[in-house]
Amino acid sequence: MSSTALTRMMTLFYVGLFFTYLFGPLVLMGISAFNTEKYPTAIPYSGFTFEWFNKLFSDKDLVRGVLNSLIIGVGVVLLSVPIGLAAAIIMSQLHKRARSIYYAVVLSPMLTPGVIIGISTLVFWDRLGTAFDADWDTFFYDGIFLSILGQTSFISTFCMLIFIARLQRFDRAQEEAALDLGASHLRVFFRILIPFLRPAVFAAIVLAFLTSFENYNTTVFTIVSESTLTTVLAGKVRLGTDPSISALAVLIILITLVGATAIELRKRAEEKRIAAQLAAEKGL
Amino acid sequence: MSKVSDFFAEFVRRNGATISVYLFTAVIFWIAVLIVLPQLYMLDFSFRFNLPPSKIGTEEDVHTLKNYKYLLFGAEGNPNAFNWLHLEVFFRTIWAAVLVTILNLVICYPVAYYMTQVISGGKARIFILCLILPFWINEILRAFAFRILFGLNGPINFALVHLGIVPEPVEFIKADIALYTGLAYAYMLLMIFPLYNAIESLDHNQIDAARDLGSPWWRIHWRVVIPHAKPGIASGCTMVFMLTAGALAAPQILGGPSSLWFTQVIYQWFYTGGNWPQGAAYAFVLLTACIVFVLTMMRIFRVSLGEIAK
Amino acid sequence: MSADVELDHLTIRFGNFVALQDANLRIPAGSFFSFLGPSGCGKTTILRAISGFLDPSEGHVRIGGEDMAGIPPNNRPTALIFQNLALFPLMKVWENIAFGLEVRRVPKAQRRERAQELLELIALPNQGEKLVSELSGGQRQRVAIARALAVEPEVLLLDEPLSALDLKLRQHMRTELRAIQQRVGITFIYITHDQGEALIMSDQIAVMSQGVIQQIGSGPEIYENPKTPFVASFVGENNAFTGRVASADANHAAVETHFGALRGRNSAGLKTGDQAILFVRPEILQLGAGTQGNALKSKVLAKEFEGFASHIHLANSQGERHISFSTSQEEALNISPGEEATVHFSPDRAIALPLGELAHE
Numbered sequence: 001m002s003s004t005a006l007t008r009m010m011t012l013f014y015v016g017l018f019f020t021y022l023f024g025p026l027v028l029m030g031i032s033a034f035n036t037e038k039y040p041t042a043i044p045y046s047g048f049t050f051e052w053f054n055k056l057f058s059d060k061d062l063v064r065g066v067l068n069s070l071i072i073g074v075g076v077v078l079l080s081v082p083i084g085l086a087a088a089i090i091m092s093q094l095h096k097r098a099r100s101i102y103y104a105v106v107l108s109p110m111l112t113p114g115v116i117i118g119i120s121t122l123v124f125w126d127r128l129g130t131a132f133d134a135d136w137d138t139f140f141y142d143g144i145f146l147s148i149l150g151q152t153s154f155i156s157t158f159c160m161l162i163f164i165a166r167l168q169r170f171d172r173a174q175e176e177a178a179l180d181l182g183a184s185h186l187r188v189f190f191r192i193l194i195p196f197l198r199p200a201v202f203a204a205i206v207l208a209f210l211t212s213f214e215n216y217n218t219t220v221f222t223i224v225s226e227s228t229l230t231t232v233l234a235g236k237v238r239l240g241t242d243p244s245i246s247a248l249a250v251l252i253i254l255i256t257l258v259g260a261t262a263i264e265l266r267k268r269a270e271e272k273r274i275a276a277q278l279a280a281e282k283g284l
Numbered sequence: 285m286s287k288v289s290d291f292f293a294e295f296v297r298r299n300g301a302t303i304s305v306y307l308f309t310a311v312i313f314w315i316a317v318l319i320v321l322p323q324l325y326m327l328d329f330s331f332r333f334n335l336p337p338s339k340i341g342t343e344e345d346v347h348t349l350k351n352y353k354y355l356l357f358g359a360e361g362n363p364n365a366f367n368w369l370h371l372e373v374f375f376r377t378i379w380a381a382v383l384v385t386i387l388n389l390v391i392c393y394p395v396a397y398y399m400t401q402v403i404s405g406g407k408a409r410i411f412i413l414c415l416i417l418p419f420w421i422n423e424i425l426r427a428f429a430f431r432i433l434f435g436l437n438g439p440i441n442f443a444l445v446h447l448g449i450v451p452e453p454v455e456f457i458k459a460d461i462a463l464y465t466g467l468a469y470a471y472m473l474l475m476i477f478p479l480y481n482a483i484e485s486l487d488h489n490q491i492d493a494a495r496d497l498g499s500p501w502w503r504i505h506w507r508v509v510i511p512h513a514k515p516g517i518a519s520g521c522t523m524v525f526m527l528t529a530g531a532l533a534a535p536q537i538l539g540g541p542s543s544l545w546f547t548q549v550i551y552q553w554f555y556t557g558g559n560w561p562q563g564a565a566y567a568f569v570l571l572t573a574c575i576v577f578v579l580t581m582m583r584i585f586r587v588s589l590g591e592i593a594k
Numbered sequence: 595m596s597a598d599v600e601l602d603h604l605t606i607r608f609g610n611f612v613a614l615q616d617a618n619l620r621i622p623a624g625s626f627f628s629f630l631g632p633s634g635c636g637k638t639t640i641l642r643a644i645s646g647f648l649d650p651s652e653g654h655v656r657i658g659g660e661d662m663a664g665i666p667p668n669n670r671p672t673a674l675i676f677q678n679l680a681l682f683p684l685m686k687v688w689e690n691i692a693f694g695l696e697v698r699r700v701p702k703a704q705r706r707e708r709a710q711e712l713l714e715l716i717a718l719p720n721q722g723e724k725l726v727s728e729l730s731g732g733q734r735q736r737v738a739i740a741r742a743l744a745v746e747p748e749v750l751l752l753d754e755p756l757s758a759l760d761l762k763l764r765q766h767m768r769t770e771l772r773a774i775q776q777r778v779g780i781t782f783i784y785i786t787h788d789q790g791e792a793l794i795m796s797d798q799i800a801v802m803s804q805g806v807i808q809q810i811g812s813g814p815e816i817y818e819n820p821k822t823p824f825v826a827s828f829v830g831e832n833n834a835f836t837g838r839v840a841s842a843d844a845n846h847a848a849v850e851t852h853f854g855a856l857r858g859r860n861s862a863g864l865k866t867g868d869q870a871i872l873f874v875r876p877e878i879l880q881l882g883a884g885t886q887g888n889a890l891k892s893k894v895l896a897k898e899f900e901g902f903a904s905h906i907h908l909a910n911s912q913g914e915r916h917i918s919f920s921t922s923q924e925e926a927l928n929i930s931p932g933e934e935a936t937v938h939f940s941p942d943r944a945i946a947l948p949l950g951e952l953a954h955e
Contacts, residue, residue, distance in 0.1 A: 025429035086310035113530025173680035185300020
C-alpha cells in the first residue's frame with residue numbers, strides 16, 4: 001500500500017470517528033425515545049413504544065415553557081434585529097479610533113459569559129424596581145420582559161455582525177444617487193438599503209430566534225418565576241430520568257432536518273438561477 | 285469638541301433626521317441600558333451587603349469588600365487560611381476550561397483542514413450542514429444525550445462489560461469524563477468554523493510549494509498552515525474558553541454529585557443561598573477571568589478584537 | 595430647461611487640507627463644460643459641491659442665479675452620474691430610469707411611458723424589463739444617463755463616467771454623450787482626467803491642479819495658448835526646456851536651452867534675464883534646418899518605426915538633454931541612431947512661460 005493511500009485511509013477513519021462522536025449520542029437518544037424501558041436508555045432495547053410522546057404532549061409545564069420561549073423569541077427578534085442593523089450602520093460610518101472603541105463595546109456581550117449577562121440584567125432591573133418602588137407584578141420583575149432584554153443584549157451583536165458583513169458589499173454611491181434623484185432619506189432607507197439587506201435581515205431573524213429559543217445560561221437568571229422550554233427541560237434532565245425528554249429531542253431533530261433540507265433546497269434553486277443568469281450574460 | 289459636533293452634523297446630513305434618530309436611539313438604548321449600565325450596576329452591587337428591599341437606599345446600604353473577602357478567605361471563623369472550597373472550584377473550572385479548549389483545538393483542527401483541502405462545492409455544503417445539524421438541537425438535550433451515553437447502564441458501559449474489558453460499569457459521570465466530553469462537544473462548532481475560515485483563505489499553492497520543496501507533512505502544518513490560521517485559532521480558542529468557563533447546563537446535567545463548576549456556585553448564591561451581592565461578586569470574578577483570557581489570547585497571537593469576532 | 599452655474603469665490607476645506615481654493619467661474623446654460631485635471635486636483639470636490647453633497651467652506655454655488663446654500667442634493671435642479679454609475683442592482687432597467695419619477699409620486703403608467711421614451715432616446719427600447727446585471731458596460735452607461743435625464747434636471751453632472759469602459763467603447767461614448775447633450779440641450783458639467791475626452795466633447799474646459807483652477811477656455815485656446823506651465827504640460831504632449839531669457843520683445847522671447855537659444859511666443863511678458871520654460875510640442879518639430887532659425891543640432895538616440903510615423907528620440911551634442919517627436923516626413927526613413935540630425939520649429943507655435951509647476955506623468 002502506498003503512503004498516500006495510507007494517509008487517505010487514516011484521514012477517512014478520523015473523519016468517520018469524528019462524525020460518530022457528533023451523531024452517536026444523538027442517535028442513541030433517539031432510540032431511547034422509542035424504548036419501553038423506564039429509564040432513558042438505548043440498550044437493552046426491550047420494545048417499541050410511542051408512550052413517551054403521549055406523555056410529552058400532556059406535560060403542562062413543558063407546553064407552557066414552549067409558549068413562553070416563543071413569546072421571548074419573537075420579542076428578541078423585534079428588538080435585536082433593528083438594534084443590530086442600527087449598530088452595523090453606525091459602525092460603517094465611524095472612523096479609526098472611535099470605530100475601534102465602539103467595536104470593542106458592541107462586541108463585548110459576545111465575549112461575556114451568558115450567566116453574567118443574565119445576572120447583571122436581573123440585578124439592574126431589580127434595583128431599578130426598588131428605586132421606583134414598583135410592585136412585584138410590574139415589568140421590573142417580569143421574567144419574560146427581563147429575558148427578552150438580557151438575550152437581546154448579546155443577540156444584537158450576532159445580528160450586527162451579519163449586517164456588517166452584508167453592508168461591506170453595499171455601494172454607498174447608490175444612496176447618493178437616489179438622494180440626487182430627489183428621494184428622501186426615508187425612501188432611500190426603505191427602497192434602496194433595506195432591499196439590499198433583505199437576505200441579511202432574513203438570516204438575522206432566523207439566527208436571533210433560534211439563539212433565543214436555545215438560550216439557557218442567561219435565561220435561567222432572568223426568567224425569575226416564569227419558565228421557558230430550556231429551563232423546564234434543565235429541571236427535568238437534572239432530576240434525570242424520563243424518556244419523554246428523548247421524545248422531545250426526536251421531535252426537535254425532525255424539525256431541524258426538515259428545516260435544513262428546506263434551506264438546502266432553496267439554496268440549490270437560487271444557485272441554479274444565478275448560474276442560468278451568468279450563462280445568459282455570457283451569451284450576450 | 286468641534287470634531288464631535290462635525291461628526292453629528294455629517295451623520296444627520298447623510299442619514300436624514302428620522303433615520304438618525306432611529307439609529308442613535310437603538311444603539312444608545314442597547315449600549316447604555318442593555319450593556320453598560322447592568323454591568324456597572326452588577327459591579328457596584330457586588331460591593332454591597334445583602335439587604336432586604338426595605339433597607340436598600342438607607343444608611344445601612346454602604347459599600348463593602350465582604351463579598352470578595354468571602355471568596356478568598358471564607359466566612360469569619362473559617363479555620364483555614366483561605367476559602368479552599370470555592371477557590372478550588374474556581375481554579376478547577378478555569379483549568380478544565382483551558383483543557384477542554386485545547387482538546388477541542390486538537391479534535392477540530394484536522395477536521396477543519398480536511399474540509400478546506402479535500403472536499404469542495406456541493407459536497408462541502410452537505411458536510412458543513414452535517415456539522416451544524418447537531419448544534420441546532422438544544423444544548424440541554426445534547427447534554428442529556430451524553431448522560432444516556434455515559435450512564436451506568438448506558439451503551440458504553442454495556443459494551444465494556446459485555447466485552448469483558450471491565451468487570452463492572454465505570455462511573456463515567458462521577459469521574460467527570462462525561463462532563464469533559466460533553467463540554468468539548470458542546471462548543472465544537474465555534475472552534476471548527478473560525479479554523480475553517482482561516483485555513484480556507486490559505487492559497488493551496490503554498491502547501492504544494494512546501495511539499496515540492498520536500499517538507500514533511502507535519503512541517504507543512506507547523507510552518508505554513510498553522511501560522512496562517514493563527515487568527516482562526518485565537519478566535520476559536522477564545523470563544524470556546526469563554527463558553528466553557530461560563531457553561532451552566534452541561535455541568536448541571538453531566539457533573540457528578542461532588543463536582544461543582546464555578547457557574548454552579550454562582551447559581552447557588554442566587555437560587556438557594558439567596559445572597560445576590562455575593563453571587564454578583566463571584567460573577568464579576570468570572571468575568572474578569574474571561575477578560576484576562578481574551579486579552580492574553582490577543583497578546584499571544586497578536587490579533588485584534590475584530591479578528592477574534594470573525 | 596437649462597440653467598447656468600456660477601461658482602463665486604468657492605473654497606472647500608477638509609480640516610486643514612484645502613481641496614478647492616477660490617474658484618470663480620460661470621458656466622453658460624446649455625453648454626458642455628469640463629473640469630480637467632489629474633486625480634486629487636479637486637475636480638470631484640467641485641462636482642460634489644454643485645450637486646449638494648458638500649457644503650462650501652466659503653463662497654457660493656448659484657444655479658440659474660439662485661444661491662444653493664442649505665439646499666440638499668434631493669432638492670437641487672441637478673442630476674449626478676456617478677463614476678461607478680451606482681445603478682440600483684435590485685431594480686429592473688425601467689425602474690431604475692423611473693426611480694426619480696417614483697420619488698415624485700408620478701403614477702406608474704406614466705412612469706413606464708416616460709421610461710420607454712428615455713429607453714428609446716438611449717437606443718435600448720427593448721431592454722426595460724431586464725435587470726441591470728444583464729446589460730453590458732456601455733448599455734449600463736446609457737441607462738445611468740437616462741436615469742439622470744428622467745428627472746429633467748437643468749444641469750447634468752458627470753463624474754468620470756467613462757473611466758470604467760474599455761478604450762473602444764470610451765471613444766464611441768464620447769461622440770454619443772456629446773450628441774445626447776445637443777439633443778436635450780441642458781448644461782453638462784463633465785469631470786475627467788482624460789484630456790482627449792475633454793477636448794473632443796467640451797465647449798469650454800477648466801484645467802485644475804491642486805485645488806486651483808489654472809485656466810478656463812475652449813479646447814483650442816487651452817491647447818494653443820496655455821497660461822501656465824501646468825496647463826502646457828498637462829494638456830497634450832510637450833517638450834519643456836528650462837532656461838534664462840536671453841532676449842525678449844512683445845511677441846517673442848529667446849530662452850537659453852541645452853540646444854542653444856530657442857524662440858517662442860512671449861504671451862506672458864517675460865523680460866530678459868527671467869527664468870522661463872519653453873514649450874515645444876512634438877508635432878511642430880520638422881526635420882531640417884528651416885528658414886526662421888530655431889534649429890536644433892542634435893544626435894539621434896533611437897528611432898522607432900510604426901508605419902504611419904516614426905518616433906525619434908534626440909539628444910543635444912553633449913548628450914545631455916533629450917527631446918522626442920513623431921514625424922511622417924520622408925527624410926525620417928533614412929535616419930539611423932548615432933547620426934547627426936537637425937530639427938527646427940516655427941517660433942509662433944512654441945510658447946515661453948514663467949517658471950512654474952509641471953504636470954507629472
